[in-house]
Every structure is written in C-alpha cells, then in structure tokens.
Amino acid sequence: MDIEKLYINMGGEIKRFEKFGGKLEEGYEFFYKKRVAEVDVQLFGLISGDFSPIHFDENVALQTRFKGRVVHGMLTTSLISAALARLPGLVVILETYFVYIAPVRIGDEVEIKGVIQEADSEKNRYKINIDCFVNEKKVVEGWVKVLIW
Amino acid sequence: MDIEKLYINMGGEIKRFEKFGGKLEEGYEFFYKKRVAEVDVQLFGLISGDFSPIHFDENVALQTRFKGRVVHGMLTTSLISAALARLPGLVVILETYFVYIAPVRIGDEVEIKGVIQEADSEKNRYKINIDCFVNEKKVVEGWVKVLIW
Incomplete structure (x- = not known):
C-alpha cells in the first residue's frame, strides 16, 4: 500500500492493529502509545483543513506562550480513538x-491510559476515564462513553 | 509539496486556510465544510493507529447496525479544529x-456550524456551541471552550 510506505518514509510510526484481551469491567485498564511525527501534523492539516500557524509557522508560534509549534490538540486525542478500537469487541x-x-510537541510520544469507570454489560455501554501523558506529564484528561458490539 | 499533491491525487479535498472576519461576541456564527474522502479515512488510520474494521472492512461493517463502513467519529470532529482555527486571532x-x-459515510460532506454562546473578551475566553451536519441531518453536537490570542 503506497500511502503506508510514504507515511513510513516521512517518519510516521506505524502501529499494528492488535486487540487487548480480558473482560470489560469496572477498573479495567488499558494503555496505548504513539509518537507524533512531523508527517502526522502535515497530514492532520490536510485531512481537517486546520493550517493554523500555531501548528505550521515556527516564527508565529515562537511569539506565543507556547514558544514554538505545537501539535493539533485533536491530533493528540485521535490516539484515544485508536486505544478504544483495541478494546475487545467493535467499539462505537x-x-x-x-x-x-x-x-504536545512534534516528536513527542503520547501515552493514552484508559480506565473503565462504569460498566453496563447488559446495554454494552461503558464510561471510560482517559488520561494522555507525554513523559509522565499529563497533557489531556477527560472521559468517553462507548457502545461495544 | 509532494504530500499535498498525493492527497489531491487520492481524492482529498484541499481547503485553503482563510480567516473569518467580524467581532467575536455572543451570537457570532461561523460555518465550515469539507468532504470526507476515502483517503481521509486511510490517513486518519495511519495517524492515529485506529484500523477498526468498522472503518476499514466492509464485510464486518455490513453486519453491524451501521450496515457498512463509517468514518471515524474523531475524523469528523477534526473538522471542528479547522473551523475554530479560522476565527480571528490565534485559537487554542x-x-x-x-x-x-x-x-458519517465516506464521501459525505460534513458542515460545521459554530455559535459563540459565552464571550469573555477580557480573558479572551469563549464557549462555542458546535453542530455538525451531513445534508442538514445533525451527526454531532456539543461545545468547545477556546482561548484566543
């Protein structure tokens, strides 16, 4: 697949799609990490149409409180989608x-930690606490609700 | 830029980065739309690592309530990032x-509608109501809080 080769050649990290094991219940923990490369920021710009100078123009970004370019926030949280997809079942x-x-800076490895907080196994609905870390520093926190088929 | 040419050749829609005008205050409305192509789903898979069969395997997806492949939810909401980036100022x-x-199906055009609900122009903080539509059918709703430099 050409696009995958191009992605690797441009420095992207390929994550094989593997499923987590175990039984989904309260307290179930899972982890997923991926390095966010320059190519990811470029591609996220194309996909979304978000070419804000905060992500693309070092001169502009240097003058902000960020003191340099940062990764799109929603690119960071897109890794949560991949973490959830690895849960047993089909996750919606x-x-x-x-x-x-x-x-989050270009080149950072982002680690997602998920913990099931509420499990309704009759309705197959789960509330999952989410934290995202870079070098053990928390960069995003929140929660998701999912349906699992 | 090679990656942009490849994206166009694979059927991606390029959105030029333009800024919206006007004064940010309660009731300010803005719109943004983009077609989600096959290439977007492929690239979002690579960027995030989310290769769930719901997005990539028509045979598996046909057997679900979706009756076919769907776009990653977080790919749809990534367009919100692009809409917000078009507001006057630098948006965080x-x-x-x-x-x-x-x-949302592959090939659908997603339209984002944003409306400022709360404007704190001293602290440059805004709460913005968000709706996403496909052919006038609402597919996502919610809100964001942003800081504007």
Whole structure:
C-alpha cells in the first residue's frame, strides 16, 4: 500500500492493529502509545483543513506562550480513538469530554491510559476515564462513553 | 509539496486556510465544510493507529447496525479544529464536549456550524456551541471552550 510506505518514509510510526484481551469491567485498564511525527501534523492539516500557524509557522508560534509549534490538540486525542478500537469487541464512540492541559510537541510520544469507570454489560455501554501523558506529564484528561458490539 | 499533491491525487479535498472576519461576541456564527474522502479515512488510520474494521472492512461493517463502513467519529470532529482555527486571532482549544449522534459515510460532506454562546473578551475566553451536519441531518453536537490570542 503506497500511502503506508510514504507515511513510513516521512517518519510516521506505524502501529499494528492488535486487540487487548480480558473482560470489560469496572477498573479495567488499558494503555496505548504513539509518537507524533512531523508527517502526522502535515497530514492532520490536510485531512481537517486546520493550517493554523500555531501548528505550521515556527516564527508565529515562537511569539506565543507556547514558544514554538505545537501539535493539533485533536491530533493528540485521535490516539484515544485508536486505544478504544483495541478494546475487545467493535467499539462505537458515543460521547467525549476532553480538557487540553498542556501542549504536545512534534516528536513527542503520547501515552493514552484508559480506565473503565462504569460498566453496563447488559446495554454494552461503558464510561471510560482517559488520561494522555507525554513523559509522565499529563497533557489531556477527560472521559468517553462507548457502545461495544 | 509532494504530500499535498498525493492527497489531491487520492481524492482529498484541499481547503485553503482563510480567516473569518467580524467581532467575536455572543451570537457570532461561523460555518465550515469539507468532504470526507476515502483517503481521509486511510490517513486518519495511519495517524492515529485506529484500523477498526468498522472503518476499514466492509464485510464486518455490513453486519453491524451501521450496515457498512463509517468514518471515524474523531475524523469528523477534526473538522471542528479547522473551523475554530479560522476565527480571528490565534485559537487554542481548552476543552471539548461532543455527542456522536449519527454515522458519517465516506464521501459525505460534513458542515460545521459554530455559535459563540459565552464571550469573555477580557480573558479572551469563549464557549462555542458546535453542530455538525451531513445534508442538514445533525451527526454531532456539543461545545468547545477556546482561548484566543
């Protein structure tokens, strides 16, 4: 697949799609991490249409409180989609709430930690607490509600 | 830029980065739309690592209530990032809340509508109501809080 080769050649990290094991219940924890590369910021710009200078123009970004370019917040939280997709079953996201606490830099490895907070196994609905870290510093926190088929 | 040419050749829609005008105050409305193409789903898979069969395997997806492949929910909401980036000033997303109401299909044009609900022009903080539509059917609703430099 050409696009995958191009992605690797441009420095993107390929994550094989693997499923987590175990039984979904309160307290179930899962982890997922991925490095956010320059190519990810470029592609997220194309996909979304968000070419804000905060993500693309170092000169403009240097003059802000961020003191340099940062990764799109919603690119960081897109990794949560991948973490959830690895849960047993077919996962449908119903609702999300995220707080963006600190900037993520190009090249940072983002680690997602999820913990099931509420499990309704009859309706197959779960509320999951989410934290995102870079080098153990929390950059995003929040929760999601999912339906699992 | 090679990656942009490749994106166009693969059927992606390029949105030029333009800023909205006007004064940010309660009731300020803005709109943004983009077609979500096959290439967007492929690239969102690579960027995030979310290769769920719901997005990539028509045979599996046909057997679900969706009756076919759907776009990643967080790919749809990534267009909100682009809409917000077009507001006057440099926009930093602080907080997001979204409800995913209905599936989006590959090829659908998603329209974002934003309305400022609360404007604190001293602290440059705004709460913005967000709706996403496909052919006037609401697919996502929620709100964001942003800081504008």
